[in-house]
Amino acid sequence: MSVALCLQNISRHYIKDGKDFTAVSSVDLEVQTGEFLTFLGPSGCGKTTTLRMIAGFETPSSGEILLDGENITKVPANERDMGFVFQNYALFPHMKIFDNVAYGLKIRRETTDSIKKKVHEALAMVGLENAEGNYPNQLSGGEQQRVALARVLVLRPKIILMDEPLSNLDAKLRLHMRTEIRRIQRDLSLTCLYVTHDQKEALTMSDRIMVMQRGHIEQLGSPFDLYDDPASPFVADFIGQANLIPGTLVSKNGDYGIFNVNGKNIQARLGKQNPPEVGKEALLVVRPENLSFASCSENAIPVKIVNTLFEGDKIDYHVQVQGIADKTYSMGIPFLPGMQILDVGLEREASFVPQAGVIIRR
Numbered sequence: 521m522s523v524a525l526c527l528q529n530i531s532r533h534y535i536k537d538g539k540d541f542t543a544v545s546s547v548d549l550e551v552q553t554g555e556f557l558t559f560l561g562p563s564g565c566g567k568t569t570t571l572r573m574i575a576g577f578e579t580p581s582s583g584e585i586l587l588d589g590e591n592i593t594k595v596p597a598n599e600r601d602m603g604f605v606f607q608n609y610a611l612f613p614h615m616k617i618f619d620n621v622a623y624g625l626k627i628r629r630e631t632t633d634s635i636k637k638k639v640h641e642a643l644a645m646v647g648l649e650n651a652e653g654n655y656p657n658q659l660s661g662g663e664q665q666r667v668a669l670a671r672v673l674v675l676r677p678k679i680i681l682m683d684e685p686l687s688n689l690d691a692k693l694r695l696h697m698r699t700e701i702r703r704i705q706r707d708l709s710l711t712c713l714y715v716t717h718d719q720k721e722a723l724t725m726s727d728r729i730m731v732m733q734r735g736h737i738e739q740l741g742s743p744f745d746l747y748d749d750p751a752s753p754f755v756a757d758f759i760g761q762a763n764l765i766p767g768t769l770v771s772k773n774g775d776y777g778i779f780n781v782n783g784k785n786i787q788a789r790l791g792k793q794n795p796p797e798v799g800k801e802a803l804l805v806v807r808p809e810n811l812s813f814a815s816c817s818e819n820a821i822p823v824k825i826v827n828t829l830f831e832g833d834k835i836d837y838h839v840q841v842q843g844i845a846d847k848t849y850s851m852g853i854p855f856l857p858g859m860q861i862l863d864v865g866l867e868r869e870a871s872f873v874p875q876a877g878v879i880i881r882r
């Protein structure tokens with residue numbers, strides 16, 4: 521694999537409310553050719569600003585951007601060989617679909633035959649070969665977004681940048697388009713940078729995810745790595761659902777540690793990204809689906825049920841851990857036919873296998 525894009529110590533400052541504000545802070549990143557990489561984070565964390573600097577719509581305050589090894593930091597957007605797919609499709613409403621997709625090729629002064637061939641190919645890739653005679657307002661939101669993608673694909677840019685492209689679509693179509701975009705990206709080995717604040721979207725689509733918070737990279741890794749070994753409480757909480765239980769790391773033994781929660785010792789994996797120190801306060805990260813009420817387990821924490829939510833496929837039990845009164849944790853117990861739902865107020869033990877818990881620095 522080769523490096524398609526490289527960000528070297530990129531920062532962007534703005535004047536906001538009369539003060540200097542750092543929207544993006546010292547971001548270093550290497551994107552591999554053919555990779556689907558997602559920028560994920562809450563609103564205002566700097567995802568769009570980073571993408572716009574890569575596209576050339578914003579100039580970095582400092583740092584450099586390299587495309588295929590060439591410094592493009594000062595190259596104008598229209599000379600960067602990148603395609604951009606926006607949230608609002610940005611199709612030309614008065615042009616038929618064929619002409620919308622052909623637009624960039626016409627500007628490049630390609631021959632009529634070549635344009636026809638490439639437009640047909642691009643529309644076929646997004647499954648809209650029969651729509652070329654329509655106007656954008658005759659298509660659904662999902663179809664319009666696929667035209668927007670075809671319009672970029674037809675130009676075969678080195679990198680495709682997408683900023684929340686699915687956020688205007690309804691939930692069902694959004695799920696379908698996730699699969700579609702990923703299929704097209706894989707089929708054509710496209711290098712894609714994708715911005716979203718939807719962690720499920722990021723987990724299901726990406727080769728790697730760059731989690732951002734307040735302008736900096738919080739963690740960069742595969743979806744599995746982020747879920748399995750979060751580098752911080754922020755990542756643990758932002759990716760999927762997590763219980764963050766405070767306690768103290770008592771001792772280490774290889775990849776595992778003994779963790780004390782309110783006087784009770786339990787065993788869990790030691791986080792590799794952000795290893796905790798013995799004798800210090802730390803957090804146990806355990807996912808709701810990994811907790812159970814199985815009795816006789818040594819690896820168990822006493823809890824009290826404070827709420828039950830029946831969700832069809834599972835029961836979400838809200839529990840409190842003895843001695844930690846101000847927090848509620850979640851246990852997602854798969855619902856099997858005939859299963860009895862436990863009452864609020866009952867005291868039980870929440871157990872998990874040691875591999876399913878990870879101890880990280882607080």
Ligand SMILES: Nc1ncnc2c1ncn2[C@@H]1O[C@H](COP(=O)(O)OP(=O)(O)OP(=O)(O)O)[C@@H](O)[C@H]1O
Pocket residue numbers: 534535536541542543561562563564565566567568569570717
């Ligand atoms: N032109 C600007 N002038 C001043 N501040 C700006 C400007 N552009 C962005 N910002 C600020 O920089 C921060 C990062 O913005 P950015 O749009 O990159 O966030 P984001 O992570 O993409 O958020 P969202 O998901 O809401 O789009 C925000 O606090 C925003 O207010």
